[in-house]
Amino acid sequence: MNLLLKIWRQKGPNSPGKMVDYPVTDISEDMSFLEMLDVLNDQLVVKGEEPVSFDHDCREGICGMCSLYINGQAHGPERLVTTCQLHMRSFKDGETIYIEPWRAKAFPVVKDLVVDRGAFDRIMNVGGFVSVNTGGAQDANCLPVSKVDADKAFDAATCIGCGACVATCKNSSAMLFVSAKVSQLALLPQGKIEAQERVLNMVEQMDVEGFGNCTNTGACEVECPKGISLENIARMNREYLSAALTGEEKKEITGGF
Amino acid sequence: MGLTGLFLISFLVVHASINACIWFNDGGETFTFYAHFMGTNTIVHFIEAGLFAGLILHIVDGLLLWKQNRDARPVQYAYNNPGKNSTWYSRSMAVLGTLILLFLVIHLYDFWAPNRVEYVTTGEEKDLFQMMQERFESLPIVLLYCAGCFSLFWHLLHGFKSAFQSLGLNHSKYNKAVEVAGIAFSIIVPAVFALMPISMYFHLVH
Numbered sequence: 152m153n154l155l156l157k158i159w160r161q162k163g164p165n166s167p168g169k170m171v172d173y174p175v176t177d178i179s180e181d182m183s184f185l186e187m188l189d190v191l192n193d194q195l196v197v198k199g200e201e202p203v204s205f206d207h208d209c210r211e212g213i214c215g216m217c218s219l220y221i222n223g224q225a226h227g228p229e230r231l232v233t234t235c236q237l238h239m240r241s242f243k244d245g246e247t248i249y250i251e252p253w254r255a256k257a258f259p260v261v262k263d264l265v266v267d268r269g270a271f272d273r274i275m276n277v278g279g280f281v282s283v284n285t286g287g288a289q290d291a292n293c294l295p296v297s298k299v300d301a302d303k304a305f306d307a308a309t310c311i312g313c314g315a316c317v318a319t320c321k322n323s324s325a326m327l328f329v330s331a332k333v334s335q336l337a338l339l340p341q342g343k344i345e346a347q348e349r350v351l352n353m354v355e356q357m358d359v360e361g362f363g364n365c366t367n368t369g370a371c372e373v374e375c376p377k378g379i380s381l382e383n384i385a386r387m388n389r390e391y392l393s394a395a396l397t398g399e400e401k402k403e404i405t406g407g408f
Numbered sequence: 409m410g411l412t413g414l415f416l417i418s419f420l421v422v423h424a425s426i427n428a429c430i431w432f433n434d435g436g437e438t439f440t441f442y443a444h445f446m447g448t449n450t451i452v453h454f455i456e457a458g459l460f461a462g463l464i465l466h467i468v469d470g471l472l473l474w475k476q477n478r479d480a481r482p483v484q485y486a487y488n489n490p491g492k493n494s495t496w497y498s499r500s501m502a503v504l505g506t507l508i509l510l511f512l513v514i515h516l517y518d519f520w521a522p523n524r525v526e527y528v529t530t531g532e533e534k535d536l537f538q539m540m541q542e543r544f545e546s547l548p549i550v551l552l553y554c555a556g557c558f559s560l561f562w563h564l565l566h567g568f569k570s571a572f573q574s575l576g577l578n579h580s581k582y583n584k585a586v587e588v589a590g591i592a593f594s595i596i597v598p599a600v601f602a603l604m605p606i607s608m609y610f611h612l613v614h
Contacts, residue, residue, distance in 0.1 A: 159486070170486050223489025249487035256480050321490060321499050322477035363480030364473050366409075366501060367570040373493035385578030392576060 152178040152239060155247045156191065158203055161260050168260065170249070173203075180240040184227060185210060185217060187239055188250075204263040210235040212376065215311030218318070219264055220251040225315035225374045233313060233376045253314050255323035257360040270360040271312050271328060277356045278349035279332045281341045300338045307334040309377040316371035316379075322363030327371040329357050330387035331379045337390055347394035354391055409473065410574035412466035413567050417593070419459055424600045431607070433614050436537025443536050447523060467509065474502045497562040498570070504563040511556030518543055544608035557602035564594035 153176045161168030175191050182190070185207050192202035208216035217234040221227035227237040242248060250264065258266040296304075308331070316327035333350050336342030342349070365384060372381045426446065429439035446452050490499060497504065523534045544550055568590030572578065577586070607613050 157486070220485060220488075223485065223487045224492055228492070251485055251487070254481050254483055254485055256482055319490075319493060321494075322473075323480035324477070361480060363477035365574070366473065366477070366498070367566070367573045368494040368498040370490065370493040381573065382578050382580075385573050385576045387576075388574060389576030 152180055152242070152244045154178060154187075154242065154245070156250060157247060158250045158264070159252055159260075160203070160263055161252075162262065164259055164261055168263075170251075178239055180238065182239045183210070183235055184219070184221065184237040184239065185235050204261075204265045206265050207235060212236045213311060215313040218253050218266065218313060218315070220249075220253060220318055222249050225253070225319040226313075226376050230373070231376055231378055233311075236376075253318035255314075255317050255362065257323065257325070257362050258314060258317060266314075268312070268314050270362070271314065271325070273360065274325070274329055274353050274356045275332065277352040278345070279336075279353065281336060282345065283341060294340050296339060303382075304335050304338040307331040307338070307379065307383050310335075310375075310379050311377060313376060315374050315376060317362060319370045319374040320363065320365075321368060321370065322366055324365045324371075325357050325360070325362040326365040326384050326387070327375060327379055327381075329353050330383035333387045333390060334383040337386065346390060347398040350387060350390040350394050351398060354387075409466065409469050410571035412462050412469060413571045415462045416459075416466060417564070417568065417571075419462075420597050424597050427604055428600055430537065430540070430604060430613050435614060436535075440535070440537055444533060447527060447533050467505070470502060470505055495566070498566040501563060501566060504559050507559040508556065508563055511552070511559065514552065515556065540604070540608055541613070544605040547609065550605040550609045553605040554602045557598040560601070561594050561598040564598070565591065568593055 153174070156173040156175060157170045158173055159168055160171045173191055173195075175187065175194070178187050178190065185205070188203060188205060195202045206216050206218055208214040210217075212233045212235060215233075217226075219226065219234045221234065221237070226232060226234045227241065229237055229241055252258075252260050252264045253266045253268075255266075257270040258268055261267050310328060310331035312328060314325075314328070317323050317325050320326075333353060336349065337346050367381075367384075369381060372379065426442045427439070429442055430436060432438045519536060519539060522539075523536060526532060526534045544553075569587050572586050
């Protein structure tokens with residue numbers, strides 16, 4: 152396959168960036184999208200040019216590291232896959248492919264296609280955990296969990312925090328991510344204890360980070376590589392409403408690191 | 409947005425029901441009876457003040473959302489394909505809302521404002537039925553009203569079910585019902601509104 156890539160190049164966080172054309176030839180359709188970029192980078196290195204920086208790690212769709220806004224869609228045109236699982240057979244020979252970083256104020260560009268998703272970490276730091284004592288594990292039957300709740304919690308927990316929801320949302324809202332992280336704990340008995348504090352703190356941090364607001368377009372659910380459901384956003388809204396109305400006065404949070 | 413939206417939706421039901429009384433074809437007698445009640449009852453006046461408060465809240469809230477959401481993405485995508493994952497009207501609520509607001513200003517200037525001025529100054533009401541008949545003689549005005557209803561249709565098509573989701577009312581047992589009710593509501597109510605100027609224009613109302 153021969154392709155024309157239009158890639159966002161940006162030297163550093165504060166430098167101006169622009170789209171640059173890169174023709175690539177002899178691409179196998181069995182390559183993953185990232186392997187195709189590896190080929191391009193090899194060619195750039197040989198030519199003595201700066202290779203394109205992009206995030207990647209496990210390359211098997213579970214780490215949440217790869218990103219890329221490909222032809223106007225997060226993780227490219229296929230459903231329920233990350234960019235590393237996207238194959239070149241999803242494109243046509245001779246096609247022009249636009250490759251851009253996630254665009255959001257809360258995800259500043261570090262270099263080229265690499266963005267800083269530290270905002271997600273800071274949201275997790277203020278509530279994405281349960282406080283449990285260490286020591287001998289108690290009998291599992293002491294904490295009965297219904298199969299339905301366990302499944303829903305597990306579905307929410309499959310969120311890999313890649314940020315496709317933010318990238319694809321017209322408002323750059325992080326509601327799908329935050330709601331998945333709130334839900335996976337709110338559904339289980341271990342998470343109930345800190346549930347009110349958690350949802351209030353995580354939503355507050357989400358706003359501090361400069362993400363937009365949810366207007367229920369549903370784009371995030373469609374583009375999420377893990378199929379996280381909008382049901383989680385509704386659950387978080389319920390949790391938030393009840394916590395805001397009935398919760399204890401909130402203690403000061405420092406806003407992460 | 410959800411709470412104020414649902415509140416405004418409840419007003420649409422009342423407004424559409426009372427105005428539909430023109431189709432009794434009794435020279436506007438039934439319509440005028442209810443319109444008179446709505447125009448002169450003190451309790452309704454208080455509710456009306458609440459309605460304007462709700463409308464203003466909805467607008468201010470919407471503008472704040474629009475501003476914050478625009479600021480959340482300072483650099484736009486060079487190439488974006490949002491049609492692959494969401495409907496155009498769900499992404500255009502601010503534009504549709506603005507169109508509805510523009511229509512609303514004209515609409516209030518046509519009927520509500522002159523009637524209220526008359527009531528405050530003379531203690532009498534205007535003949536709203538006759539005003540409608542005269543106003544809807546003009547084709548451009550009829551088309552303008554239809555355009556207003558058309559914007560309302562798209563706005564409601566997303567807004568109705570979106571309000572439920574925002575309030576956390578999402579349950580697999582009821583989602584389908586909410587969706588169907590939303591579609592039905594957004595078709596029926598704007599259609600009823602649009603049919604008023606149309607039937608007046610073609611002299612189908614006597």
